[in-house]
Structures are given as C-alpha cells and as structure tokens.
Amino acid sequence: QVQLVQSGARVKTLGSSVKVSCKASGGTFSSYLIHWVRQAPGQGLEWMGAIIPMFGVTHYAQKFQDRVTITADGSSSTVYLELSSLKSDHTAVYYCARSAIDIGDFDLWGQGTMVIVSS
Amino acid sequence: QLVLTQSPSASASLGASVKVTCTLKSGHSDYAIAWHQQQPEKGPRFLMKVNSDGTHKKGDGIPDRFSGSSSGAERYLTISSLQSEDEADYYCQTWGPDITYVFGSGTRVTVL
Numbered sequence: 001q002v003q004l005v006q007s008g009a010r011v012k013t014l015g016s017s018v019k020v021s022c023k024a025s026g027g028t029f030s031s032y033l034i035h036w037v038r039q040a041p042g043q044g045l046e047w048m049g050a051i052i053p054m055f056g057v058t059h060y061a062q063k064f065q066d067r068v069t070i071t072a073d074g075s076s077s078t079v080y081l082e083l084s085s086l087k088s089d090h091t092a093v094y095y096c097a098r099s100a101i102d103i104g105d106f107d108l109w110g111q112g113t114m115v116i117v118s119s
Numbered sequence: 120q121l122v123l124t125q126s127p128s129a130s131a132s133l134g135a136s137v138k139v140t141c142t143l144k145s146g147h148s149d150y151a152i153a154w155h156q157q158q159p160e161k162g163p164r165f166l167m168k169v170n171s172d173g174t175h176k177k178g179d180g181i182p183d184r185f186s187g188s189s190s191g192a193e194r195y196l197t198i199s200s201l202q203s204e205d206e207a208d209y210y211c212q213t214w215g216p217d218i219t220y221v222f223g224s225g226t227r228v229t230v231l
Contacts, residue, residue: 001179035220037163045155045163045210047220059218095162104214105153105168107178112162 002027004034004096004110011116017084020113022096024077029053032098034079035106036070040092048094051079052101086117121147121215123223130229131201139196139226141211148192150213157225158207166209169194198228206230 007021022034035050049060053072060068069082083090094113097106122144131137143150154166167177167187175187184199198205211223 037222044208044225045157045212045222047222050218050220061219093162097163099214099220103168104220105151105165106155106163106212106220107153107165107168109155109163109165 006110006113009114019082037095121221125223132231136199141194143192152194152213
C-alpha cells in the first residue's frame with residue numbers, strides 16, 4: 001500500500017532556504033498530482049501548489065507563486081518543496097498529499113514536516 | 120472564486136450523532152467536495168468524497184459510522200455513534216477546473 005513519507009523537522013534561520021521531501025513508499029506517483037499544503041500554528045489548511053510528476057508540470061496558488069518551488073524526481077518517486085528567503089511566517093507544518101489528475105480529492109496524506117524559522 | 124464555509128464548532132454527546140456542514144459559494148453548488156479529519160497533534164486523514172447528488176465514496180478503513188450527503192450547495196458529514204477518538208477538526212476541500220484547490224476553515228467537533 002502506497003504511503004507518502006516526508007522528511008524530518010527542520011530548524012532554519014531567517015533568510016535561508018529549506019527543501020522538504022515527500023517520497024512515495026510502496027508505489028509511484030504515476031497518474032497523480034502531488035500537492036503541498038501549509039498549516040501555520042493554530043491555523044487551518046492552506047493549499048500552496050502541486051506538481052504532476054509524470055510531466056513536471058506545476059501549479060501554484062497565487063499567494064505562494066513567488067515564494068515556493070515544487071519539483072519532482074521520477075527516478076526516486078520523490079517530490080520536493082523548496083522555500084527560499086525564509087521569514088518567521090514560514091514557520092508551519094507542511095504536508096504533501098495526493099490526488100488523481102482528473103479528480104481533485106486528496107485521498108492520501110504525508111505525515112507532515114515541521115519547519116521552524118528562528119532568528 | 121471557490122469558497123467553502125464551515126461553522127467553527129459542533130458538539131454532541133458520546134454515542135450520539137453530529138452533522139458537520141460545508142457550504143459551497145453560489146455558482147458552485149454542483150461541485151463535489153472531500154472531507155478530511157485531523158485529530159489533535161496529527162496530520163489530516165482523508166475520510167470521503169461527497170458528490171452533489173449525495174453519493175459518497177469513503178477512504179480505506181473509514182468506519183461505517185462516518186457518512187456523507189448533500190442538499191443544494193451544502194455538503195454534510197454525519198458521524199453516528201460518536202466515539203471519543205472522533206474529537207477532531209474536520210475540513211472540507213474542493214477543486215476547480217483551473218487547477219485550484221480550496222479548504223474550508225475547519226469545524227472542531229467536541230465529544231461531550
């Protein structure tokens with residue numbers, strides 16, 4: 001059974017960058033979109049963007065358009081979320097999730113990666 | 120613009136039923152949605168997809184006491200025989216043809 005396994009928690013300094021990974025364990029990403037969702041402390045879920053790993057095509061929420069980069073490595077069934085020029089409001093838990101290309105419900109979630117931005 | 124509206128909270132006694140509502144903005148009343156559960160200090164878990172005609176498809180291992188339904192622009196999640204582990208935040212989620220995805224603000228369900 002496929003699982004989405006994310007990299008561990010990170011503590012970063014202001015202005016630096018961080019790259020978080022999401023690996024399909026027990027399967028592949030074929031025919032799926034992989035999404036990234038942010039949850040700031042005490043807040044709800046917020047869609048950031050997605051990639052179709054098979055084609056490398058990305059889509060971003062307007063709010064995150066200039067702040068994040070989503071990439072994929074098909075050979076390792078891994079998707080990455082890179083955040084640059086980190087600010088304190090980047091402190092959050094980041095989740096990856098899967099949906100079919102033609103049906104948009106997120107039917108599988110990763111366990112989440114906590115990113116703390118410290119001064 | 121896709122918008123989902125949820126009440127902040129709902130509560131019911133142990134063993135009773137609770138109904139959580141998610142409302143689609145005008146013009147999108149035929150959209151399907153998904154329900155996700157987030158227990159305290161845990162990540163979200165997919166519960167089910169609910170279509171505009173009220174049919175629903177649950178994720179693997181989701182207990183029978185969870186069900187979905189629809190009426191107009193409203194989508195519902197009903198939890199029957201409420202258990203203590205059902206105390207959680209419940210989010211609805213939908214998607215648009217222009218590759219946009221939206222979450223509701225979440226409903227916290229408290230088991231009394």
